[in-house]
Amino acid sequence: NAGVTQTPKFQVLKTGQSMTLQCAQDMNHNSMYWYRQDPGMGLRLIYYSASEGTTDKGEVPNGYNVSRLNKREFSLRLESAAPSQTSVYFCASSEGNRRTGELFFGEGSRLTVL
Amino acid sequence: GDSVTQMEGPVTLSEEAFLTINCTYTATGYPSLFWYVQYPGEGLQLLLKATKADDKGSNKGFEATYRKETTSFHLEKGSVQVSDSAVYFCALSVHDMRFGAGTRLTVKP
Numbered sequence: 410n411a412g413v414t415q416t417p418k419f420q421v422l423k424t425g426q427s428m429t430l431q432c433a434q435d436m437n438h439n440s441m442y443w444y445r446q447d448p449g450m451g452l453r454l455i456y457y458s459a460s461e462g463t464t465d466k467g468e469v470p471n472g473y474n475v476s477r478l479n480k481r482e483f484s485l486r487l488e489s490a491a492p493s494q495t496s497v498y499f500c501a502s503s504e505g506n507r508r509t510g511e512l513f514f515g516e517g518s519r520l521t522v523l
Numbered sequence: 524g525d526s527v528t529q530m531e532g533p534v535t536l537s538e539e540a541f542l543t544i545n546c547t548y549t550a551t552g553y554p555s556l557f558w559y560v561q562y563p564g565e566g567l568q569l570l571l572k573a574t575k576a577d578d579k580g581s582n583k584g585f586e587a588t589y590r591k592e593t594t595s596f597h598l599e600k601g602s603v604q605v606s607d608s609a610v611y612f613c614a615l616s617v618h619d620m621r622f623g624a625g626t627r628l629t630v631k632p
Contacts, residue, residue, distance in 0.1 A: 413566070449624050450624055451527075451612060451622035451623050451624045451625055452567070452612070452622040453622075454619060454620070457619070467619070499566055499567070501566075501567075510555050510557055510569075510572060510616045510620065511557075511569045511572070512559075512567070512569070512620060513568075514566030514567045514568065515566050516564070516565055516566050517565075517566055
């Protein structure tokens with residue numbers, strides 16, 4: 410019953426460093442998402458993938474890249490981290506497309522950029 | 524654009540008190556409406572949903588009714604427990620999922 414698994418759970422970076430957040434789901438879902446959660450702002454969509462090999466920008470894509478490696482895995486990369494990217498990042502998946510809801514979330518990855 | 528506004532927190536209640544968390548929305552088209560809950564240290568999980576006007580979603584003693592005339596989807600529970608302490612997010616889905624800012628609820632014994 411793993412559901413959506415994210416790694417790492419915590420990471421501290423210096424400005425300009427790069428890193429990749431990994432996400433995998435075992436529910437055979439088609440759609441996968443990356444969100445960031447900031448205080449007072451709820452969750453904002455960074456990128457979305459409807460299927461392997463396809464990705465779409467969300468509300469806040471600048472400074473990020475993604476890769477949908479296969480149906481299970483969807484990674485988020487920060488090429489040159491900035492303090493504004495300090496946040497909690499959530500990966501999610503859904504059976505249908507983004508229109509129909511229910512999202513299943515991972516436990517989150519807390520990133521601090523110094 | 525599509526958006527959700529929910530009451531600011533934090534909300535602190537005593538055990539067995541009545542809970543209301545207000546949520547209103549702005550949307551083009553006909554959204555589905557959701558309440559998600561985030562317990563400490565965890566990701567969000569769906570609490571309840573409603574897909575059309577006048578539908579009532581319910582789960583774990585929580586209820587919310589889709590009111591098109593007032594564009595609202597208020598969350599209610601008749602008697603809260605300490606275990607209900609969490610952050611609650613209202614959300615809508617038309618073309619994609621849009622979340623409110625979240626309301627932190629603390630229930631004291």
